[in-house]
Amino acid sequence: MSRARDTPAESSDRLLLRRVPKAEIHLHLEGSVELPTLLDILRGRGESAGPAERARLAALYSHRDFLDFLENFRRLCSEIRRPQDFGLIASALSRRLQGEGVRYAEVFCSPSIFWRLHGIPAAEIMDAVCAAARRREGEGGPRLRFLFDGVRQFGVAGMEETVEWASACGAYDVIGIGLGGDEKAAPTREFAGPYREARRRGLRTTVHAGEFDGPRSVWEAIEVLEAERIGHGVRAVEDPELVRLLARRGVPLECCPTSNVRTGAAKGWDRHPIVPLHRSGAGVTVNSDDPAMFSTTLVEEWESLLTHLGLSPEEVVAIGVRTARATFLPEAEKEALVAEMVRAAADPGAPA
DSSP states (O other): OOOOOOOOOHHHHHHHHHHHEEEEEESSSGGGGOOHHHHHHHHHOOOOOOHHHHHHHGGOOOOSSSHHHHHHHHHHHHHHHHHHHHHHHHHHHHHHHHTEEEEEEEEEEEHHHHHHOOOOOOHHHHHHHHHHHHHHHHTTOOOEEEEEEGGGGGHHHHHHHHHHHHHHHHGEEEEEEEEETTTTTSSSGGHHHHHHHHHHOEEEEEEEESSSHHHHHHHHHHHHHSSEEEEEEGGGGOHHHHHHHHHHTTTTTEEHHHHHHHHHHSSSSGGGGGHHHHHHOEEEEEESSSSTTTTTTTHHHHHHHTTSOOOOOHHHHHHHHHHHHHHOHHHHHHHHHHHHHHHHHOOOTSSO
């Protein structure tokens, strides 16, 4: 499946992908926290950030499997204890995305975790996050909007709580909800009630499904939850009828290539479901998921489609355009971003 990429012409393909403006729709704020930022958070509350602490925290970025990743994610979240920590994290994420040419991103945040761990209200988190994001946007950074991500392990009541908070935080650029965590902790269909309520309140909807649970989880996300997008969704490839449905309805799949390989959701690059899904007409998009925790960037995800999965530069740009069109932006803003992407791809010599 892979192809070598070491000729000058092939290097120009990678340069082209780096300079095309980008959008991202599956990115976790907490999973974007790099080790230097985490150490700054410790210093900010007067704690040691010496070699022992550095070694302890560095271990959070290495995972044996998906469940080990979830535990490391929880431990990382336990280190984020004050509203101002979230402002620091949002600023660092904005700078990183700006360096990757990202113009717009929809970012997951999981306030239910921090309410349970530290008693921090969602509004206090978002006050810090939104202020940092808007300040960075004024300095040339990307536009960031937010989705509150529920946790399956917290059950239906926890998801109802997430919907309430998302509805109350619209002034902080919170536009919708998602549902993450251990996909096997509860069937997707159990969350139909909170998703109905989210739609009633005008919130946009996505859900992690078909990552570690099978195609039935994706069926339930579409037919029962009526989610607008599917987080990951790669297990859909196991059900040809489901793939045809996804293609026919144009349901976007928020695919995260490196994440899938590192957690074992995909059994290696040569067996990654993205290629057959894409070539079957399913709405594959590309995203970085938890970039710091999986040692990746959105630029590297685009390049992986080219280098590891053997897609052509034209196919990669088309997936990038599809990602922009799968955002929850108003149509006019989507099309303006798409036009910018198409212009950059068509004129590699133009200034970035």
